[in-house]
Amino acid sequence: MTEAGAAAGRVDAAGTAAAPARIGDLLVVRSRDELAAALSRMPRPLGLVPTMGWLHAGHRSLIARAREECATVAVSIFVNPRQFTISADLARYPRSEARDLAICGEERADLVWAPGLDDVYPPGFDTTVGVGRVAQPLEGAARPGHFEGVATVVAILFGLVRPDRAYFGMKDAQQLRVIARMATDLALTTVVACATVREPDGLAMSSRNVHLSPAQRAAAPVLHRALEAGRRRWESGERDAGAIRDAVRAVLATEPLAVMEYVSLADDTTLVELERVDGPALLSLAVRFGTTRLIDNEALA
Numbered sequence: 631m632t633e634a635g636a637a638a639g640r641v642d643a644a645g646t647a648a649a650p651a652r653i654g655d656l657l658v659v660r661s662r663d664e665l666a667a668a669l670s671r672m673p674r675p676l677g678l679v680p681t682m683g684w685l686h687a688g689h690r691s692l693i694a695r696a697r698e699e700c701a702t703v704a705v706s707i708f709v710n711p712r713q714f715t716i717s718a719d720l721a722r723y724p725r726s727e728a729r730d731l732a733i734c735g736e737e738r739a740d741l742v743w744a745p746g747l748d749d750v751y752p753p754g755f756d757t758t759v760g761v762g763r764v765a766q767p768l769e770g771a772a773r774p775g776h777f778e779g780v781a782t783v784v785a786i787l788f789g790l791v792r793p794d795r796a797y798f799g800m801k802d803a804q805q806l807r808v809i810a811r812m813a814t815d816l817a818l819t820t821v822v823a824c825a826t827v828r829e830p831d832g833l834a835m836s837s838r839n840v841h842l843s844p845a846q847r848a849a850a851p852v853l854h855r856a857l858e859a860g861r862r863r864w865e866s867g868e869r870d871a872g873a874i875r876d877a878v879r880a881v882l883a884t885e886p887l888a889v890m891e892y893v894s895l896a897d898d899t900t901l902v903e904l905e906r907v908d909g910p911a912l913l914s915l916a917v918r919f920g921t922t923r924l925i926d927n928e929a930l931a
């Protein structure tokens with residue numbers, strides 16, 4: 631049995647679903663039926679924190695916020711194949727369920743849903759969520775199909791868990807907008823946006839940081855420094871979007887290990903690129919260090 635399987639009720643060798651596992655006060659469920667049974671006994675309001683596991687302080691902050699605001703806190707842990715556009719990325723996505731469950735317990739979550747593939751996508755699965763304009767630029771352009779995959783799995787989560795509130799990080803700024811739009815348009819739930827948690831040197835926490843070599847890790851805070859340089863230009867009164875983007879690019883260019891993919895300064899709501907910054911805007915970037923791709927952003931508002 632794997633480390634994860636040993637931690638909580640997996641499907642056993644005969645293929646029968648083991649009973650839900652309790653780790654301290656935390657209930658861990660696998661199947662849709664187990665989830666429904668557990669939820670029916672839990673008080674409302676219910677807050678949901680969707681994750682792909684390999685939990686860090688960013689995820690902790692979402693769970694802690696849900697804990698403050700909700701009678702029941704549910705965390706989902708599922709590495710969603712449909713949102714990966716490069717299969718090697720999916721294969722090397724870091725996983726450690728035992729560690730994740732310990733973190734959920736520490737943050738006083740009530741329930742973890744850690745489903746298998748078939749629990750999320752039933753046999754014959756044939757329905758996807760179409761995403762609109764806000765999903766097209768930036769990450770949507772760089773990773774075709776990514777947001778359809780995200781929106782589809784999140785819609786399934788919302789359908790099964792029926793959360794009163796769902797917590798998402800501003801670290802993934804475009805994802806937050808895509809999900810918030812979907813939640814409003816399809817009348818699904820209330821989406822709560824949570825601030826980005828950073829390492830002391832400014833690097834945004836991310837499950838992908840584990841893939842950085844020591845030299846790449848040392849270089850990676852350049853993302854935040856570059857965004858800060860852009861913010862300072864804006865704070866000093868610059869309103870020409872091109873000049874602000876150039877300030878960001880100039881800082882990125884000082885770091886030889888950083889390969890810039892895009893620097894964007896876009897309308898905060900629509901994510902359409904700006905010529906002038908006359909209202910709330912989102913400054914965002916994607917940078918590669920070897921095969922590891924990092925994103926970060928800063929709201930100018």
Ligand code: AMP
Pocket residue numbers: 680681682683687688689691692797798799800801802824825826827828834835836837
């Ligand atoms: P993931 O497990 O990467 O899919 O992330 C699950 C949730 O945690 C998403 O809503 C992310 O935006 C959020 N998240 C990831 N990293 C951070 C961070 N550094 N600060 C705050 N939230 C984060």
